[in-house]
Amino acid sequence: MSDIKKSNRYFNEFSKGILKENPVFMLLLGLCPTLAVTSMVANGIGMGIAATFVLICSNILISLLKDFIPDKVRIPAYIVIIASFVTIVEMLMKAFVPFLAKSLGIFVPLIVVNCIILGRAEAFASKNSLTDSIMDALGMGLGFTIALIIISFVREMLGNCWFDFTGYGAKDVLTLPIVNKETKEIVFYILGQRLEFYSGSFVLISASGAFFIIGLLLASINAIKDKINSKEIK
C-alpha cells in the first residue's frame, strides 16, 4: 500500500511540471530564453535538454547538500552549483554539438539565471528528498522542453514553412507535405493557374513574433482552462 502511495506521489511530482504547473504556460517562468531561442525547433530541443540537464543535476546536488548548505548563504551556494553545471553544459555543447552552442549563443550561459532552475532549487529541492527532487526536475524540465517545442514548432512552421534540422545531421530542411520542396512555398494550381498561397512570414521568426505566438498560445490555454472549470462548476 505504501509502495503504491509512494509511486503515486512520485508520479504527481513528475506530472505536475508537464501540465498543471508547466513553467512556461502556467507559471510564466523562464520567458526570456523561451522568447529568444524558439525561432527553430532544433534550438528549442537543444535549450530544453540543456536546461533539463542543469535542473536535474542541481536538484540532485541541492537536495543532497540541503543539510550541509548554511541557510544564510544558500542562494550564493545554489548559484555556484547551478553555474558549474551550466558551464559543464556549455563545454559539452561546444565539444559535441558546436552548431547548437553557436545557435543558442549567450542563452546557454544565461541558464544560470533561469528562474525555473533557481526557483525549483529554492522552493523544492532544498526542502524535499532526493527522489522527489529528481522527479520534480524531470517533470519541470520535460514541461519546459515541451513548451519550447510547441512554441518553436508554430513559429518555424508559420515563419519559414520548413524545419531546419541540418545542424543535427539532416541532409535537407524538412517541409510539410503541402509545401513545395524546391521553392518552400505553399502553391496551389487552380484551373492551371499557379497561385502562390503562402511563403512564410519573417515577423514570426523575429522577437516580436515570439511575443505574438506565446500570447496566442496562452490565450488558447486559458480559454480551454476556463471551459473545463465552468464544466466542473456546472
Next chain:
Amino acid sequence: MDDDKKKSKLLFIALKLTVICFAAVILLIVVNIITAPFIIRNNEKVEKEANKELMPEGNNFIRKNFSSLEEKQQKKYYYFEVQDSSGNIIGYIASAITNGYGGNMKLMIAFDKNLVIKNLKLLENSETPGIGKEFEKPKRMAIFIDTNSESKPLPVKKYMLENPDSVSGATISFNAIVKGIQRAIELLNNQLK
C-alpha cells in the same frame, strides 16, 4: 564571548561555501580536460572553413606566427599565408582577438598582397544579438572591404562611413573590429617588411 561565537559561526559558513566552490572548480577542471581537445578540433575546423570562405581562390593556407610577438600573444594574433595551386602567394589571412561589448571577439581578415582588405569574418563572439552580432553578417562587414588602400582608407571612425547610421547602436563592436583590423595590419606590415 558572544563575539567569538559569532566569528567562528561566520568562519564556519565561509568554510562551507569555500568547500562548495572548491568542489565545483575540481569538477570543471575534469570536464575541461575531457572537452578541450574536441573544442580545439572544432575551432580549427571552423577556422579552415572560414579561410576557404574568405579566399576561395586560395589552395594552401600556411599558418605562421608574428615573430615580433611574445608566445602568449601569438595565440591571439597569427596569420595564414595563402598560396594558389601553383604555390604563388596571393594574400594573407590574419586572425585577431579584440575586445568587444560582450567580451572577446575573434576576427579573420583576408588581405591581398598589398594589404588591401578583401574580405573579413567575425567568428566567436558574445555580442548582443540583433546589434553587435549583426557584424557576423557579410552585409554588415562590407563597409571594410577594399579599404586600407591609398584611394580608400580604413574607416576608423563612424563618420568616415558612407552611411554612419548603419552601425548605430553597435559603436563599441564597430570600434573593436576597427582596433582588431588596425592591429592585424600593423603586425602584418612589420612581419612582411
